Amino acid sequence: xxxxxxxxxxxxxxxxxxxxxxxxxxxxxxxxxxxxxxxxxxxxxxxxxxxxxxxxxxxxxxxxxxxxxxxxxxxxxxxxxxxxxxxxxxxxxxxxxxxxxxxxxxxxxxxxxxxxxxxxxxxxxxxxxxxxxxxxxxxxxxxxxxxxxxxxxxxxxxxxxxxxxxxxxxxxxxxxxxxxxxxxxxxxxxxxxxxxxxxxxxxxxxxxxxxxxxxxxxxxxxxxxxxxxxxxxxxxxxxxxxxxxxxxxxxxxxxxxxxxxxxxxxxxxxxxxxxxxxxxxxxxxxxxxxxxxxxxxxxxxxxxxxxxxxxxxxxxxxxxxxxxxxxxxxxxxxxxxxxxxxxxxxxxxxxxxxxxxx
Numbered sequence: 047x048x049x050x051x052x053x054x055x056x057x058x059x060x061x062x063x064x065x066x067x068x069x070x071x072x073x074x075x076x077x078x079x080x081x082x083x084x085x086x087x088x089x090x091x092x093x094x095x096x097x098x099x100x101x102x103x104x105x106x107x108x109x110x111x112x113x114x115x116x117x118x119x120x121x122x123x124x125x126x127x128x129x130x131x132x133x134x135x136x137x138x139x140x141x142x143x144x145x146x147x148x149x150x151x152x153x154x155x156x157x158x159x160x161x162x163x164x165x166x167x168x169x170x171x172x173x174x175x176x177x178x179x180x181x182x183x184x185x186x187x188x189x190x191x192x193x194x195x196x197x198x199x200x201x202x203x204x205x206x207x208x209x210x211x212x213x214x215x216x217x218x219x220x221x222x223x224x225x226x227x228x229x230x231x232x233x234x235x236x237x238x239x240x241x242x243x244x245x246x247x248x249x250x251x252x253x254x255x256x257x258x259x260x261x262x263x264x265x266x267x268x269x270x271x272x273x274x275x276x277x278x279x280x281x282x283x284x285x286x287x288x289x290x291x292x293x294x295x296x297x298x299x300x301x302x303x304x305x306x307x308x309x310x311x312x313x314x315x316x317x318x319x320x321x322x323x324x325x326x327x328x329x330x331x332x333x334x335x336x337x338x339x340x341x342x343x344x345x346x347x348x349x350x351x352x353x354x355x356x357x358x359x360x361x362x363x364x365x366x367x368x369x370x371x372x373x374x375x376x377x378x379x380x381x382x383x384x385x386x387x388x389x390x391x392x393x394x395x396x397x398x399x400x401x402x403x404x
Contacts, residue, residue: 098148098152099145099148099149099152101144102141102142102144102145102148103141103145105137105140105141105144106138106141106142106145108137109134109135109137109138109141110134110138112130112133112134112137113130113131113134132200132201135197135200136197136200139193139196139197139200140193140197142193143189143190143193146189147186147189147190150182150185150186151182154178154182157174157178158171158174158175158178161174161175172246172247172248172249173243173246175246175247176239176240176243176245176246176247176263177240177241177243179247179263180236180237180239180240180263180265181240183236183264183265184233184236184237184240184265187265231283232265232266232267232281232282232283233265233266235281235282235283235285235286236263236264236265236266236282238286239263239268239282239285239286244285244286244292244295245260245263245268245285245292246260246294247260247261247262247263248260248294249292249293249294249295250292250293250294250300250358250359250360251270251290251291251292251293252290252291252293253270253278253280253284253290253291254278254280256270256272256276256278257272257273258270258271258272258273258278259271261277263282264282265282266281266282267279267280267281267282268280268281268282268284268285293359294358294359300355300356300358300359300362301335301353301354301355301362302353302354302355302356302362302363302365302366302369303351303352303353303354303366304351304352304354304366304369304370304373305341305349305350305351305352306349306350306351306352306370306373306374306377307347307348307349307350307386308347308348308350308377308384308385308386309347309348309383309384309385309386309387310343310347310348311381311383311384312348312350312377312381312384313381313384314338314340314350316380316381317338317350317373317376317377318338320372320373320376321336321338321352321354321369321373322336324368324369324372324373325354325369328365328368330356330361330364330365330368331354331355331356331365332355332356332357332361334355335353335354335355336353336354336355337352337353337354338350338351338352338353339351339353346386346387346388347386352369352373354366354369
């Protein structure tokens, strides 16, 4: 009897050690392969992420060990088979979900590494970054929901509840649809932004009368960084349902305007030459557009529009401020009579000779 007990434990120990060694060898071989692939720029796995994926892979191997009957037999816990199996199942689901999420993030980092967001012409990079950021959150959200559902369905009691719920899915679907209508609409708006891209990361927009840049696009809301460093938080549905200005929808370059209000005596040609000189002496101008036009005339002044171009909206703003200051200084120093003025004609009205004063 005792010999049978030792023989059984001996066999279980051999099975456990053999499985452990095989899993350990497989684990280190997989890490070695990942490190080797990480040194090759053609592959997705950079060497810095090997440590990131090693933890969930190790947990998957641990879940396999927990499921072995030989481990329970050696520990003398064969009567706890149910708990070992459930722990193994939950650990495997958790680790596998973790591994998938890490893989998604690695793929995103690899793709985004090929695009430079810091260049002036970064339209393509902003498109890709916007799509990946939104779709990544959507996919991770779905994966987590599925993982939690699978984990709960592994319990018999919850599975029976799930079957009952599915049996009345029609009524439940209507109730959930009405109660979560806004949330579902917001999520769908986030998906629509990712696909249609009315806005992208780092886009220059004017919303609610505020000028700013798109700083973050989350699944349910968008963060706009205002020029004075305030943050404007808007739901994703705002950019689907309401009109707004997007200055960098198709390209980053933009035209800038400066309006001057002068007297009718202003010399237009001298003003055009001065604008050209100002633009050629600044790095803010991209060399594309340079023009002065008379856009309106009133009784007391005329409206002159100076038109110029820059590589992006921020540069255009600085260029407009610079040109406005220089043109006003030019008129003050060289043609002060061209500044706006109000004319008043006075007629000398002589008093009659027979007028007497009391």
